[in-house]
Amino acid sequence: xxTNADKHAILHLAADTGRLILENGGETHRVEETxxxxxxxxxxxxxxxxxxxxxxxxxxxxxxxxxxxxxxxIKHRSINxxxxxxxxxxxxxxxxxxxxxxxxxxxxxRIENEPGYAAWLTVPAAALTAGFFTLLFGGGAGxxxxxxxxxxxxxxxxxxLSSIRLNEFFINxxxxxxxxxLALVSAAMIPGIQANSIIIGSIMLLVPGLAITNSxxxxxxxxxxxxxxxxxESFLIAVAIAAGSGIVLKLWYLLAGGIR
Amino acid sequence: xxxxxxxxxxATLGFSILFNIRGFNVLLAALGGAxxxxxYLLSASLSGGPIFSFFIASIVVGVYAEVxxxxxxAPATTFAICAVxxxxxGGGMYYTMFESIQGNTARSLELGMETLITAGAIATGxxxxxxxxxxxxxLSTGGRSDRISL
Numbered sequence: 001x002x003t004n005a006d007k008h009a010i011l012h013l014a015a016d017t018g019r020l021i022l023e024n025g026g027e028t029h030r031v032e033e034t035x036x037x038x039x040x041x042x043x044x045x046x047x048x049x050x051x052x053x054x055x056x057x058x059x060x061x062x063x064x065x066x067x068x069x070x071x072x073x074i075k076h077r078s079i080n081x082x083x084x085x086x087x088x089x090x091x092x093x094x095x096x097x098x099x100x101x102x103x104x105x106x107x108x109x110r111i112e113n114e115p116g117y118a119a120w121l122t123v124p125a126a127a128l129t130a131g132f133f134t135l136l137f138g139g140g141a142g143x144x145x146x147x148x149x150x151x152x153x154x155x156x157x158x159x160x161l162s163s164i165r166l167n168e169f170f171i172n173x174x175x176x177x178x179x180x181x182l183a184l185v186s187a188a189m190i191p192g193i194q195a196n197s198i199i200i201g202s203i204m205l206l207v208p209g210l211a212i213t214n215s216x217x218x219x220x221x222x223x224x225x226x227x228x229x230x231x232x233e234s235f236l237i238a239v240a241i242a243a244g245s246g247i248v249l250k251l252w253y254l255l256a257g258g259i260r
Numbered sequence: 261x262x263x264x265x266x267x268x269x270x271a272t273l274g275f276s277i278l279f280n281i282r283g284f285n286v287l288l289a290a291l292g293g294a295x296x297x298x299x300y301l302l303s304a305s306l307s308g309g310p311i312f313s314f315f316i317a318s319i320v321v322g323v324y325a326e327v328x329x330x331x332x333x334a335p336a337t338t339f340a341i342c343a344v345x346x347x348x349x350g351g352g353m354y355y356t357m358f359e360s361i362q363g364n365t366a367r368s369l370e371l372g373m374e375t376l377i378t379a380g381a382i383a384t385g386x387x388x389x390x391x392x393x394x395x396x397x398x399l400s401t402g403g404r405s406d407r408i409s410l
Contacts, residue, residue, distance in 0.1 A: 025279070027337065080280040081338045088335055116280045129274030132267040136297075137351055155278075196358075200351045204271075205278075209348040210341050216383030217390070242357035250361050 007044075007068065009101045011060060014038040015070045016108060018049070018056050020087045025079040027214055028052065028226040034091045041095040053077065053229045079210060086111045119159055126155030126205055134201030142193045143201075146186040150202045154178055158206075169240045175206045176244025184252050199245060206241050208234035261301055268297035268346045276342040285338060288328050292343030296321040300347065311374075315381040317347055322389025336393070340386060349378040 018035040022028070028051045039047035039060050046061040059069035090107050093099060099107070117125075130151025131144045139147065154175045161171045179202035180195075187195040211234035219227030272293025276286045300317035304310060325340035352375030359368035 025337075025341070026335070030335070030337075079278075079341075081335075081341065082280045082282045085334045085338055089333070117277055122278055125274040125277035127274075129271050129278070132271040132274070133346070133350070136264055136267040136271060136346065196354070200354045203354060204345070204348070204350040207345075207348050207350045207353065209345045212348070212379050213341065213344060213383050213386060216380065217387050220384075220387050220391075238353055242353065242360075245354070246357050246361050249358070253361075 006101060007062065009105070010039065010042040010044075011058065011068055011070050013101055013104055013108065014042075015056060015058050015072045017087055017091055018051065018058065019072045019074065020108065020112060021084050022051065022053070022056065022074055023077055024083040024087075025077070025081060025210060026084045026087075028218055028223050029221055030084075030088070031056065034088065037095050038091055042101070052226050053233065080116055082116075083111055083114060086114070119156070122159070123152050123155045127152035130154070130202045130205055132201075133204040134197050137197045137200045139194070139197035139201060142190060143198050146183065146190070146193060147198045147201045150179055150182040150186075150198060151205055153182060154202055154205055169236060172206050172237050172240035173244035176203055176241035176246075177248045178244075179203050179206075180245035180248035180252075184248065188256075203241050203245065206237070208237040211237065261298070264301060265294050265298045269294035271346060272342050275345050279342055281338060281342065285332060285334060288332065289339050289342040292321055292324045292328070292339050293346050295324050296343050297346050311378055311381050314347055314349075314378050315385045318344060318382040318385030319389055321347070322386045326389060326393040336390065344382060344386065347382050349375045352378060 014035045017038060018031040021034060022031045031051045032049045035049045035051075035056075035058050036047045039058075043062070044060040045063050048059050050057040054074050056072040056074065057069070058072075059067060061067045087108075090099075090104065090111065094104050116122075127148045128151070131148040134143050134147035157178055158171050158175055161174060179199050183195040183198035183202065186198070187193045211230050215227050215230035215234055217227075218224075218230060269290050273286065273290035275293075276289040281289055296317045299320035300313050303313035303316040308316065321340060321343045322336075325336040325338075325343060328334070328339045329336035352371060356368050356372040356375055359365075359371060
């Protein structure tokens with residue numbers, strides 16, 4: 001515990017725990033608190049962290065005044081709330097039970113490699129979500145049916161596009177465009193179906209609910225930089241969805257000449 | 261009222277799977293979505309006005325999430341993020357864009373403003389609840405600040 005190697009290991013552990021939480025949708029203050037608590041429980045008297053949605057800075061000083069610091073750059077963020085929960089529990093048990101750094105590293109790697117839900121489950125889940133949101137926003141049985149396959153297709157497309165590492169902006173443009181396209185084509189083919197509720201129900205899959213909420217939460221908590229970054233993120237997502245569905249709608253009206 | 265609340269339940273259920281929540285928490289998160297939508301409908305039917313109703317609904321979601329977080333030893337956001345999704349103004353976003361491509365700039369701006377305010381009302385409701393919850397936790401631990409808030 002007192003050796004240099006151990007102290008470095010602890011710093012890396014804290015930073016990697018923070019990164020795990022941040023990359024999977026945790027708030028910035030949660031990351032800061034967790035890293036500080038970890039460092040203190042492993043015997044660093046002084047620990048300061050600065051976390052933004054795109055990077056982690058952590059600096060610790062031990063009792064003889066030597067300072068160590070570490071930077072972790074966050075390039076890819078997704079939402080896996082199970083990992084946030086597990087990482088939080090791990091940090092908590094380390095702080096209270098004094099798990100050794102080696103054991104903690106093993107647990108951390110296990111959590112990091114925990115698989116998410118498979119596509120056979122997420123695609124139907126997206127289909128149901130889009131379907132029931134369509135009902136919630138005033139659609140009938142016909143609109144529900146169309147939204148089922150629209151939602152499933154959007155999820156399948158975004159899984160495909162993120163597997164080839166396309167950036168988030170274009171995934172949302174494509175998702176918005178697909179929602180509008182499938183809804184308009186279906187509304188034209190099947191009599192008595194309105195496209196609006198289908199499009200709204202389907203783009204609910206893409207709307208930046210987490211980013212908006214975290215943005216205002218961070219800002220009010222005094223983390224101004226994170227707040228602005230997340231506000232920008234949610235604005236970009238909203239613009240991407242609007243651009244995608246807007247282009248398709250505009251072309252449709254130009255070609256079909258009028259609104260159904 | 262039962263119909264829409266059930267729709268919100270299933271829609272939130274789907275979202276909690278998309279956000280990778282595991283086990284029984286999936287159902288609890290979905291229940292939060294239903295509770296939030298119920299609160300919204302109730303408040304709206306008592307003529308609270310839509311934005312005020314979204315604020316009330318997000319407070320209900322926030323309180324539910326904080327209670328569940330303590331009962332299930334999980335971060336409150338696990339429940340809050342999913343349960344708040346039905347309240348997110350996707351419809352407002354869509355109609356803002358729709359009016360804009362129709363060339364109705366004034367109507368589009370009006371709707372855009374309303375959408376922003378709705379989003380703000382929802383987030384403020386959630387923040388209000390979590391601030392009060394933090395305050396209670398802070399007071400009940402006797403001001404110990406080194407706690408990891410799960």
